[in-house]
Amino acid sequence: MMLKVSGETWKGVPPMRAILAMPIIIALIIFPVFLYAESTVPQDEGQNDSQLPLTIVQAQPESSTEETVKDSDADVLVDLEDLEAGEEMSEEETVGIADPLQPWNRMWYHFNDKAYFWMFKPMAQGYRVVVPEGFRVCFRNFYTNATAPVRIFNNLFQLKIEYFFKELVRFLINTTIGFVGFRDCAKDCYGIQPHQEDFGQTLGHYGVGHGIYLVWPFLGPSSVRDTIGTGADSFLSFTGILSPVDLEVPVWVGLKTHELVNDTSLRIGDYEIFKEAAIDPYISIRDGYAQRRKKAVQE
Amino acid sequence: MKIVIVLLAAYSLLGFAIPSFAGPALDTVKGEVDGVLKVLKDPALKGETGKKAKQEQIRKISQKMFDFVELSKRTLGINWNKFSMPQRQEFVDLYKGLLEDAYVDKITSYTDEKIDYIKEVQLSESAVEVQSIVVTKSAAIPVYYRMLNKDGQWRVYDVVIEGVSLVNNYRSQFRDILANNPPEYLLDTLRKKVQKR
Numbered sequence: 001m002m003l004k005v006s007g008e009t010w011k012g013v014p015p016m017r018a019i020l021a022m023p024i025i026i027a028l029i030i031f032p033v034f035l036y037a038e039s040t041v042p043q044d045e046g047q048n049d050s051q052l053p054l055t056i057v058q059a060q061p062e063s064s065t066e067e068t069v070k071d072s073d074a075d076v077l078v079d080l081e082d083l084e085a086g087e088e089m090s091e092e093e094t095v096g097i098a099d100p101l102q103p104w105n106r107m108w109y110h111f112n113d114k115a116y117f118w119m120f121k122p123m124a125q126g127y128r129v130v131v132p133e134g135f136r137v138c139f140r141n142f143y144t145n146a147t148a149p150v151r152i153f154n155n156l157f158q159l160k161i162e163y164f165f166k167e168l169v170r171f172l173i174n175t176t177i178g179f180v181g182f183r184d185c186a187k188d189c190y191g192i193q194p195h196q197e198d199f200g201q202t203l204g205h206y207g208v209g210h211g212i213y214l215v216w217p218f219l220g221p222s223s224v225r226d227t228i229g230t231g232a233d234s235f236l237s238f239t240g241i242l243s244p245v246d247l248e249v250p251v252w253v254g255l256k257t258h259e260l261v262n263d264t265s266l267r268i269g270d271y272e273i274f275k276e277a278a279i280d281p282y283i284s285i286r287d288g289y290a291q292r293r294k295k296a297v298q299e
Numbered sequence: 300m301k302i303v304i305v306l307l308a309a310y311s312l313l314g315f316a317i318p319s320f321a322g323p324a325l326d327t328v329k330g331e332v333d334g335v336l337k338v339l340k341d342p343a344l345k346g347e348t349g350k351k352a353k354q355e356q357i358r359k360i361s362q363k364m365f366d367f368v369e370l371s372k373r374t375l376g377i378n379w380n381k382f383s384m385p386q387r388q389e390f391v392d393l394y395k396g397l398l399e400d401a402y403v404d405k406i407t408s409y410t411d412e413k414i415d416y417i418k419e420v421q422l423s424e425s426a427v428e429v430q431s432i433v434v435t436k437s438a439a440i441p442v443y444y445r446m447l448n449k450d451g452q453w454r455v456y457d458v459v460i461e462g463v464s465l466v467n468n469y470r471s472q473f474r475d476i477l478a479n480n481p482p483e484y485l486l487d488t489l490r491k492k493v494q495k496r
Binding site for chain 2: 095096133136137140266267269273276277278279280283284286287288291292294295296
């Protein structure tokens with residue numbers, strides 16, 4: 001792998017890469033619009049609030065319920081008593097994300113869905129036949145190691161000093177003993193676990209909210225906050241769009257495609273199961289994203 | 300000798316002070332999941348008929364392992380009140396069918412996964428979370444079971460996979476549908492989905 005690190009990188013980002021960086025730039029430019037859109041969100045919540053009086057209505061069905069208790073399936077009805085307790089807990093745990101651009105986001109969800117089934121999945125299936133799983137895991141390790149500075153710096157930004165050192169040591173070990181990252185020797189030989197942090201999480205750590213939900217072509221679910229995070233992290237990743245490492249455009253596109261296909265090949269079938277299990281896959285992905293990111297920020 | 304006694308005393312005190320890492324809930328999950336793994340690895344069950352038999356046995360275990368009523372209630376949340384008694388019953392059945400259809404198939408395709416049980420965490424007075432990690436050749440997936448003890452029996456009411464709670468995920472989907480539609484509409488959607496298979 002010939003990665004040319006030069007001091008002059010910042011002078012000229014190749015025009016193609018500038019084009020590829022467009023989604024991030026667009027997001028930054030129209031950020032004020034999103035902020036405006038976000039101000040309409042409380043109205044949505046207000047609508048939900050209007051459903052709250054149901055708690056009061058609840059008293060009636062409950063009492064009629066108890067009458068029917070005896071003649072119906074006991075299994076179901078035994079549990080009705082602790083109905084209220086269950087509700088309080090569940091309402092508390094709800095994680096939401098504002099989605100005023102839903103029609104727009106849905107369009108890109110469908111685009112990504114088709115891109116998976118028509119492009120990435122067939123490619124990954126062919127690739128899987130040719131390249132054994134062990135090698136594919138090695139490639140994934142390599143790409144993970146190439147984004148190590150993202151984790152190192154964001155752990156530092158959040159003053160998670162222990163994790164900062166762990167990620168730094170991981171990077172040093174894997175880049176040397178692990179053959180430029182092809183082997184995750186830090187984990188396999190020394191048991192040093194990775195600690196995923198990105199700039200979106202750093203922003204979240206300091207109290208910045210998602211803004212609104214966004215779905216990007218190829219990149220999938222994100223939010224205003226996490227899009228800015230991805231853009232910022234790109235400066236720290238050896239394979240990022242705005243990376244300080246000057247990669248030729250065809251090389252960069254090739255690497256990104258390979259990374260995506262390689263990654264997909266390791267989890268063909270997961271998306272299908274997930275989609276089959278969902279009633280509305282779009283909402284399911286959105287909620288899953290909100291839940292995962294919330295947990296990632298908390299950790 | 301004195302030292303030994305002191306150490307033992309200190310140890311037993313510590314034992315009380317530190318929340319237990321294993322417990323009856325963890326043992327319950329472990330027992331049931333081991334049962335599933337045993338079914339999966341059963342050499343007698345092979346081919347298409349074997350697969351059917353495997354799925355049937357896994358379904359049986361899942362019905363013992365999961366509290367589908369609690370799961371349904373928590374999933375619908377406040378909307379549970381909109382459902383009449385027969386609707387609630389049908390919902391529980393359909394939801395169970397949906398989950399089984401989706402996940403039993405997936406589980407039967409597993410072969411060489413290893414499961415590590417980490418610990419049991421108290422969530423509230425009556426609820427605990429059993430934390431496990433499913434290790435495959437290419438990934439390690441944290442799977443947490445949230446459980447309630449009813450009548451001395453620990454049963455699962457939510458599964459959290461990689462930080463995503465199953466109950467919360469379905470709740471947001473159902474809430475979206477129920478915001479503008481009556482319960483009957485959701486039931487109909489579920490009926491079509493479950494019947495299709």
